[in-house]
Amino acid sequence: MILNTVSKFYDILASRNDALSAHGIDSLLEIAKRFVYVIAQSRNGDKNALSFAIKEEKRKPLKFSYSLVMASTSPAYVGQAFRAAGLASTSEPEAQCEIEMLTAGTELALKNAHPVVIMQTMSAFLGFSVYEDTSNWLIEHFSAKPKSEELIIPGDLPEIILNGEKTDGEIARAVRIAGPELTAATFAGCPDEVVEYITSICFNELGAIMFDEDIAAARSRLSSDEISDAQNAFYELLESFNVNVTNTKLIAQNEESDKKANVDESLVSDVSNLILELDEKVLKSVLSNLSPKVIASLIQVMQPMAHDRVFSTIPSGREKKILDAIEASTPINQVELTRTAQFFAQKVLSTVSPHSKSLRTPLVLPTKVRQLLSSILSRE
């Protein structure tokens, strides 16, 4: 919750109440740019960037920030270090803002945050008016890097993305949930065409620069197996939206169907209880012998809790076919619902019979299961 974070920092940071002059804001923005530029240079392999900046810099707080980064101070002690150095004791708004801004920037630099994140955080102290200037400066200074070489790890993800199987909104949402690291690891193993598509639907110009950099880093740092694992995780994430949407549609469809067909509530209750009571092996075996279309119909005659058990029992490779069948299904009438439930009950009986080949050893049916089967099969 944002209030938690705001509360944590509330007594450390101060409300500026328009106390910063336009000139003060410009000067502070220049300081932030200088700091971020040196950090970026140092990250890009310029070993002397920090020591040179310490030597040349005239402003004490900025000089001190560089020295803290160069000494690899623990980020947790940055604020304390500024206070101990006597730099934090000022009541002048601009000087106070400079210290707060540099403290935040130094902490992030020591946490190895991306220069864009450091700059956006530091400039947040100066208000929304500097966003355009900050963005333009970042684009100007961080967009020149050449793209990394394409790396293709075999998998279904590129096809799913490019064939329009998922909406742009779903893909962008998955990218947000996955976060920058998993997203970069995922698309590090995809063709350039896919990377460009993801960039076009998810990021603005600055976001595209960071995405490219993250992908290049992932390509040089991660093994093929790690990239493949990331792709599988991202795929699962995308598919989970489908399950949620389908479950929601299903619930809505069932509610609608209940109204139209005056569904026999006791039948829904019996089928749901039967699914919840059945031994896992038996349920797995019965479901594996039912077509996706029958399962889609059966789903219409059970409560959401039973849906969850059905989906948790079905192997993930078969889940998509069943979800497709559910998408394609229409609400069925009471007679068909009863027949579907009875067909399911018969399959359960044949699976647990002594002659069944599905299970190696016949199972004894618990009394409750027997009663439910009897109740379903005795309906007309």
Added chain:
Amino acid sequence: MIYWNAGLAERMTCSEEEKAVLPFLIRDLLSIASKVQQEGVRSVQNESLVVKNDLLSFGFRLLSEGLAVEALEEILAISLITGNKSGFEFLKQCIFAETLLSVAAGDTTDVTLRKLAPYCGVEKASSLLTILEEENLPRKS
């Protein structure tokens, strides 16, 4: 752990009349959040509520930069604290920030609603949930 701060509480104090507007504001924000989850951030950048409010507009641009939720949260917190808003305007900004973080986390509209409703206060939150559910709010994004 839940942190609380007396100075912060004082800064967001506002009247009951002002708070009465919050359910409508939250409904509009839910509609925006739902649109983002379905169509992406660009689809809402010209919405009047977004255009008229600096924090929302700024936050959606940061979302397009692909920042991690933690980074976004820190930037929004700094903007809120060091900004010049107080009273109802500050409370509104906190709600905007909460919406942005919920969108960044990929929350469904249901979850976003449950994160925003407490800003109305306990009694109003519960009636808000009932009203919006009766109005057939999109259940999932």
